[in-house]
Amino acid sequence: MSQESISSRLRGAAASLILWVVLYMLVNTLIFATLPSYIPGFKELLEPYSTYVGVGLALGFGYMIVRSASNLAYWMLRLRHPHSTAAAVRSVLTILGVGALAAAVAGGAAGGAAGVALGGFIGMVVGFATQQVLGQAVAGLFVLLVRPIKIGDYVMVAGEQGVVEDVTTMFTIIRKDDGTLALIPNNQLVGSKIYVIKRGS
Structure with missing residues (x-):
């Protein structure tokens, strides 16, 4: 736009x-x-x-x-x-x-x-x-503002490994190597180690 x-x-x-x-x-x-x-x-x-x-x-x-x-x-x-x-x-x-x-x-x-x-x-x-939902929303806001990972990055987060498809307010969506989508709640993302294996273009 x-x-x-x-x-x-x-x-x-x-x-x-x-x-x-x-x-x-x-x-x-x-x-x-x-x-x-x-x-x-x-x-x-x-x-x-x-x-x-x-x-x-x-x-x-x-x-x-x-x-x-x-x-x-x-x-x-x-x-x-x-x-x-x-x-x-x-x-x-x-x-x-x-x-x-x-x-x-x-x-x-x-x-x-x-x-x-x-x-x-x-x-x-x-x-x-709304504690859980607001916690996820605030964590999502943090992830969107700080941007520790970006769409296209190949990452390992919360035990899941794959390419970041999308980052929303509530979830980070990762396409795993076998093609399945993993929706990781953003409060888990903020509270865990993030391994960026390869940055996207």
């Missing part, structure tokens, strides 16, 4: 992020400030459900804002890094952003100290539930 195309998509991602933030502010203002002042009885109708409406708006628009911010980071990284590295960063940012959004909404809905406790509890639950 050419630099001009990447720059164009970068501008589009920035515009998308700004658009979602502005839309959230406008819709929030419309529902909670403008409509109650112009439509008689709207405030009384909205009041029992205002927390739910606020949470729904925050979750919906928040997800789109997180997604747009992750895409912006992706296209910024694409200016200097390959797709695999930028995609890994985008995935990690999306996971972290959605987790932070859920904790913030939970904290805001519960209010005060209860909100902080609830947000912390949700963070712990999500952390324990």
